[in-house]
Amino acid sequence: MTSVERTAYRVFPRLMMTRELYLFYSPSQEEMAWAREKTDTDEHLLALTLALKCFQRLGRFARAREVPPVVVEHVRRCLELGEGVAPVYASPRTAESHRVLVRRREGVAYAPGKARKIAAKAMTRAAWVKNHPPDLINVALERLAQARLELPAFSTLDSMESTIRGQVNGQIFETIWRRLSTGDRARIEALLVVGPGGKSDLDRLKKPARRASWSKFREQAAHLAWVEGLCDTEAVLEGIAASKIADFAGEADAADADVLARTYSGQTKRA
Incomplete structure (x- = not known):
């Protein structure tokens, strides 16, 4: 909540x-x-x-x-x-x-059904560019105030936000999934395989650049080439708001391979 x-x-x-x-x-x-x-x-x-x-x-x-x-x-x-x-x-x-x-x-009306419709429309539109729950709730509050409607209970707005954000994000994930080629999907799946040492290529992907030197620069260039070879990110992410991409990237950065593997598995089943 x-x-x-x-x-x-x-x-x-x-x-x-x-x-x-x-x-x-x-x-x-x-x-x-x-x-x-x-x-x-x-x-x-x-x-x-x-x-x-x-x-x-x-x-x-x-x-x-x-x-x-x-x-x-x-x-x-x-x-x-x-x-x-x-x-x-x-x-x-x-x-x-x-x-x-x-x-x-x-000068305020009590119309619960109308209020929910207005809030849902505002949240749905905002969810394509915003990903933080408070932001979506605030957008709905602003629209309800403009419409001069009595506010619903906070629990109502919170539940609506969770449902709508999940639906919109699901549509975004499905779009990305459809754009991935068979090879892209295989390379992404390989990132989440944990090796004997408890490490995965996901850890390699997240590894920050080392202090500047010519040899390290060449290593970083090779690393970037490997990252770019995973998939054509520009094509896969075309039309998706930069703010959403940044939020998804932040969530992925905070998760480990096991969490992302379960998320990925659930998405592939829905697709």
């Missing part, structure tokens, strides 16, 4: 700074007057004002247990309510009516 802190999806911080508290959760005089007009008890007044301020900050409705007590206390003081007043609802119907009021005031 992607860490929510690495994305633009807003959550309450573990430690609420005083500046943030006053900047984002202080209701204006007009907002307090609006909330008083829409409610008939102190509890409902506090609940509606909290729902409004949290929605403005998060782009979604926070669960009661999610709202930090310091935020509740701050809004309570702004409304000049007694310490015993809690943001509670007489019934679920009242809570839903408050959500409708907040959405209407903020």
Whole structure:
């Protein structure tokens, strides 16, 4: 699961700074007057004002247990309510009516199906050039904000990202596989064969250049010639975003021959 802190999806911080508290959760005089007009008890007044301020900050409705007590206390003081007043609802119907009021005031629609479609389209388009999960989630968040839609749960976006990124990457891998000749595939498979000493040609492929000297330069030239002979990388990777290639290369560099052999085997079976 992607860490929510690495994305633009807003959550309450573990430690609420005083500046943030006053900047984002202080209701204006007009907002307090609006909330008083829409409610008939102190509890409902506090609940509606909290729902409004949290929605403005998060782009979604926070669960009661999610709202930090310091935020509740701050809004309570702004409304000049007694310490015993809690943001509670007489019934679920009242809570839903408050959500409708907040959405209407903020000009935001609640359309889960539409939100998922927009998020999926944005992620799919971005996944052809971006490979990091937070980047894809952030692209979806931006599109949902532009569409003035209430945000889905983070778990929904995270699950969508994982599925979509896997599908797009699978299509990229299949494209590369089809472009490889029989000889190319044989040479790639040979890279992953681990010899008696526990080494493979993959280790040879990853080996960095040594310090410059004429003899080492000739060795490096021979090494590059061997690498270029593995396959025609320009033809095989044509049309694939450089950012995706760089990310895939980084993942391959961090893996060993056994991991890549299992990945390669799974790809050949799908192909």
